[in-house]
Amino acid sequence: MGIKTHEMLPSASPEELKKILQSLASDWGDVIDDLDSLQVKPLTGAMTNEVFQINWSTKNGHLVRKVLVRVYGEGVDIFFNRDDEIRTFECMSRHGQGPRLLGRFADGRVEEFIHARTLSAADLRDPETSALIAAKMREFHNLVMPGPRNVLLWDRMRNWLGKAKSLCSLKDAKEFCLNTLEEELNLLEQELPQDHQEIGFCHNDLQYGNIMIDEETNMITIIDYEYASYNPVAYDLANHFCETVADYHSDTPHILDYSFYPGLEDRQRFIRLYLSSAGNQPSESEVDQLVYDAERYTLANHIFWGLWGLISAYINKIDFDYKEYARQRFQQYWLRKATLLNTNNDPLVQPK
Numbered sequence: 001m002g003i004k005t006h007e008m009l010p011s012a013s014p015e016e017l018k019k020i021l022q023s024l025a026s027d028w029g030d031v032i033d034d035l036d037s038l039q040v041k042p043l044t045g046a047m048t049n050e051v052f053q054i055n056w057s058t059k060n061g062h063l064v065r066k067v068l069v070r071v072y073g074e075g076v077d078i079f080f081n082r083d084d085e086i087r088t089f090e091c092m093s094r095h096g097q098g099p100r101l102l103g104r105f106a107d108g109r110v111e112e113f114i115h116a117r118t119l120s121a122a123d124l125r126d127p128e129t130s131a132l133i134a135a136k137m138r139e140f141h142n143l144v145m146p147g148p149r150n151v152l153l154w155d156r157m158r159n160w161l162g163k164a165k166s167l168c169s170l171k172d173a174k175e176f177c178l179n180t181l182e183e184e185l186n187l188l189e190q191e192l193p194q195d196h197q198e199i200g201f202c203h204n205d206l207q208y209g210n211i212m213i214d215e216e217t218n219m220i221t222i223i224d225y226e227y228a229s230y231n232p233v234a235y236d237l238a239n240h241f242c243e244t245v246a247d248y249h250s251d252t253p254h255i256l257d258y259s260f261y262p263g264l265e266d267r268q269r270f271i272r273l274y275l276s277s278a279g280n281q282p283s284e285s286e287v288d289q290l291v292y293d294a295e296r297y298t299l300a301n302h303i304f305w306g307l308w309g310l311i312s313a314y315i316n317k318i319d320f321d322y323k324e325y326a327r328q329r330f331q332q333y334w335l336r337k338a339t340l341l342n343t344n345n346d347p348l349v350q351p352k
Helices: 014-027 082-094 127-141 153-167 170-175 178-191 233-243 264-276 284-315 322-340
Strands: 039-043 050-057 064-071 101-105 108-112 199-202 211-214 219-222 229-232
Touching: 014 050, 014 064, 014 101, 014 108, 082 101, 127 199, 127 211, 127 219, 127 233, 127 264, 153 178, 153 229, 153 284, 170 178, 178 284, 199 233, 229 233, 233 264, 233 284, 264 284, 284 322
Parallel strands: none
Antiparallel strands: 039 050, 050 064, 064 108, 101 108, 199 229, 211 219
16 A cells, blocks of 8 residues: 655655656656655664655566655754765766666655665674675775865864854753864874875775665665765774764664773774775785874764764754763763873774
């Protein structure tokens, strides 16, 4: 039985969406007479947008067409420029990466439905899957994308800090130490970058829900490029390591479990695979250096997503405890700061 699209997609324009889907169906030799004939399945786990799988039967009824509809979350343009994200999406498609863009409407878009499985939290801890992710990350970082190869990280966080200060109550501003974060960002920008650091095109949000695998070919596809930009590759590696502590499909999706954070040997293995994926054999010193750099960049990552969570608590209506998520990220920053910025420590320091 079909589900009424306008009931499932409250913020989308039914007429705009209908025209796009009718046009797509026509291109494929199908007919969509009305939206009630569509089957709509909400996809869980998204924390910025609402995502839906839309199905309809082919003209002869033997096959089912599938597309993915993404409805942009309210207020999320605070975090990124939507036009830049669409350009990235289209450029990635030209590179043979990710799904194709099939159509746009006022507050969302229609994408190709990828016939692959979205990873789970447990997949990130599977050695074979992790090795595939490491190689795909290296490929992603080596993409040549439009625009200057400038690090966006620090300007983006300062911009978000300004937004957080303008939105937050005095109570929240005090609890989350917003008045001292500018000083923390200045410190990190001074301490973390090194002369040897490599700049690449980074995804910046490589959680398991943004990684898909074709289980027949073992091909990995990285999706959702809202936050993608040039940044230090060590930062993107740090972000991925930090995402191993989250399970966004649990009963408490906002709770982070740092017992799942990869140990030193796991991080070394991942980075060795990452560096060797193009056929080069990295030296142990190269592996150790990138492990060290990535671990220090987790500090920037905690502030990045801490600010994101705090702002989202004020602007996003998705059922997720953004403020508690932010609280945990900031707690981890203050917990780890002294250890990771103390250069007298072993550079291969392992989180406790």
